[in-house]
Amino acid sequence: MLTKRQEEILKLIVIEYIKLAKPVGSKLICDELNCSSATIRNEMQELEELGLLEKTHTSSGRVPSEKGYRYYVDNLMELKELNGEEVFKLQTIFNNHQLELSDVLSESLKIVSDMTSYTSIVLDTKSHDNKLKEISVVPINPEVLIVVVVTDQGYVEHKDIELKGVSLDEIKKTVKLINDLIIGTPIDEVSAKLEFEIKPIISKYVKQHEILYNAFYDVFTDISSKNVNVVGKNNILKHQEFNDLEKVKDIFSKLDNEEILENIDANIDENKNINIYIGHENSVDPDVTIIKTNYKTNKDEGTIAIIGPKRMEYSKVVNLLDYIKKQIER
Amino acid sequence: MLTKRQEEILKLIVIEYIKLAKPVGSKLICDELNCSSATIRNEMQELEELGLLEKTHTSSGRVPSEKGYRYYVDNLMELKELNGEEVFKLQTIFNNHQLELSDVLSESLKIVSDMTSYTSIVLDTKSHDNKLKEISVVPINPEVLIVVVVTDQGYVEHKDIELKGVSLDEIKKTVKLINDLIIGTPIDEVSAKLEFEIKPIISKYVKQHEILYNAFYDVFTDISSKNVNVVGKNNILKHQEFNDLEKVKDIFSKLDNEEILENIDANIDENKNINIYIGHENSVDPDVTIIKTNYKTNKDEGTIAIIGPKRMEYSKVVNLLDYIKKQIER
DNA sequence: ACTTAGCAATCGGTTGAGTAGAGTGCTATT
């Protein structure tokens, strides 16, 4: 259990370190509080024994440990209002009804990245609420045709398929069959329905049913897949904790690896609105903090996340994510 | 006019410097040629006076100047065969007829980037040969509908449009009009046709014709726009000429700037199959070399480019680009 | 019992001297 003053000191150290990125000495703190540097040093020593602070070397100032950051975000952090300019910029995007949701997300997170110097990630999954609305087929030439799939929430996916020796008639029959039988099916159930209801039928009266089936299967797999989008990757370079080229390489390669990013939303705590994973608490890289939240509209659901150094402006990022989440869920 | 021996020396220095990235001294060269280091030094001095070589400091070995690289690629470079593994990897992509051209390009350039440690850029423009094939409209709800446009070469573009107070009937009329009047029009002429032929008509009998017109205009603008794709950006970090964080920031921001990249294909020399822009010869960054080529199929045209340090494996890159160009133009 | 002043000790960062090594330019010689 920390005393009031210890909490005050920890908070100041975290805030100051986030601001200046240099270990914080006792003198800086005693200017803020009304006591001598020696008193602060004693308190610091105690906070260090509790694992909340660390030193970079024997006679350096203190730096928050991961546990220290954790204590800060859980108990000490104050969420101050977003400033007017920030809200204004974001609002112009949310008010632009021309944009698709995925564009709104990447545009607004681009702004967040610019404002904060962190990197944003959008994980976008077509929601279960998307139901097949219409399938149409446009023949391009005798061997190639294009399948266009539209969901009732307005998603469009298309794919070229090359079909040698399948007659246009057979294709049209199949499309009609699909349209009749699985329109209205949630997209994540389409694959199963295609396999167990459509396949048996077309295999009877379509010669190259295997090819045809595979082509449609691919289209539906694409449409229900996850979509990863990383915004403001270059901001990684702005933070002194990543001014080592090897580290930068490492992080960049992780940000390019969709598998790693897809697992960002693995163990999300549904009770919390915004989740914070400091250093080793996240599975991406022990030197970063990830702050994320899930969103869910009737069209769409997914995760938005901000990734930056552990020395991150926690309150600002939490505020921004919260604001964006609320706006898009409207 | 260079003597045979001077050319030999220049060539060796370029090759050696590309390989080892360290200024090349006279001793290294005299092992290759049969003469003493002093002789080489005299020749080097002359090559330096001609502006083909440079020194990093008074007593360092020599490094090729931009003019030196230029002389090398114009006169000395030997194009050796691609090795089997490289060809094999690429071939599996070209043989996969499932993929769209844009996927083939980015996949194959991804492989090139992996093999060479350079960065690739694809500038993809829908060709003039794309003609409007079909426009269809899917209403999602009373206020939103989706326009899907397909060209005769198989491109698909779609866009949500929000239309308050426009009746479905009016929309259908407009679509029919467009389908009747401009199907078959090359996509880069569609905008004009839309403005001068369609707009006057719909303005007569559609109430909110302005909104409707703008919506379609946007769709056609999107479909005829350029497409920029950068592959293997992280490879920048692998080269010692870019091991300075400021430089990396600079180049990365240029690679993110589509305007800069779109101008990569500005002054292309149509006579040459492959164009090489060394250092100040390109407009992107004086520290890089860009090697590029245009491609043109009946569906598509564009530019593929490789960007890397001036100390680049010129012959390998030229070979690879040439190979890819030929394969996709088949 | 808590706070404070004072002081030795520690460590990073910078500076300057010294050295080894690689490579050059020049000159005299073959």
Place this chain on the structure above:
DNA sequence: AATAGCACTCTACTCAACCGATTGCTAAGT
């Protein structure tokens, strides 16, 4: 024209010295 030899130059590295910031500890003060 080519070469051997040599003085010279510059980088890169190491070592020692030193400054400044900060700590931990002790002893005195409140």
